[in-house]
Amino acid sequence: MNELQSDGFGAFAVSDSHGPGPRLMGADTLIGNSVVNHQDEDLGTILDIMMDVRAGTISYAVLSYGGILGIGDKLFAVPWDALTLDTKNERFTLDVAKERLEASAGFDKDNWPHVADQTWGKDARGGNGTQASALPVS
Known part of the structure; x- marks a missing residue:
């Protein structure tokens, strides 16, 4: 993409986008965004976005x-x-x-999980709750 296709805020115009917003966005425009549930309760903010560099995909967001x-x-x-x-x-x-967030252990900024561990990554994606750091998502 070149600068002419960007809106200057990290969102890129893509002609084949079928969603309500841009198909491509800079990660820095998403970090810090708030997260709510369907009851409009505040669940926190996006602190980081973790990529699987080898696969070229976003693995998970850190809430x-x-x-x-x-x-x-x-x-x-x-x-x-x-x-x-x-x-x-x-x-x-x-x-x-x-309430699920309040009851879950999570992890703190000084004790990140060992993300190179394949088991941890699978648990975070699958949401089976076997790792305290992975949020079980139904």
């Missing part, structure tokens, strides 16, 4: 929940395909009850 100004928050690995971009409100929707 930051709770805390104040990044202190005391819990982090969760959320499968990328579990998030729905709400372009009208510039946020994501995730089908998870707020």
Whole structure:
């Protein structure tokens, strides 16, 4: 893409896009976006987006929940395909009850899971809840 095709905010015009928003977006435009559930309850913000470089795909988003100004928050690995971009409100929707986040262990910023471990990645994607850091998503 060249600069003429970009809107200057990381969103790129793509003629074959069939969705409500741009098909290609810069990751930096998504990091920091809020996440809500279908009951419009605040679930936190997108802290990071983790890519599988070898496969060329987004593996999961890191959801930051709770805390104040990044202190005391819990982090969760959320499968990328579990998030729905709400372009009208510039946020994501995730089908998870707020109580589930509160009850889940998550991980903190100083103790990230060993992401090279194939088991951890599978658990984060599958949402089977066997890893505290992976958010079970139905």
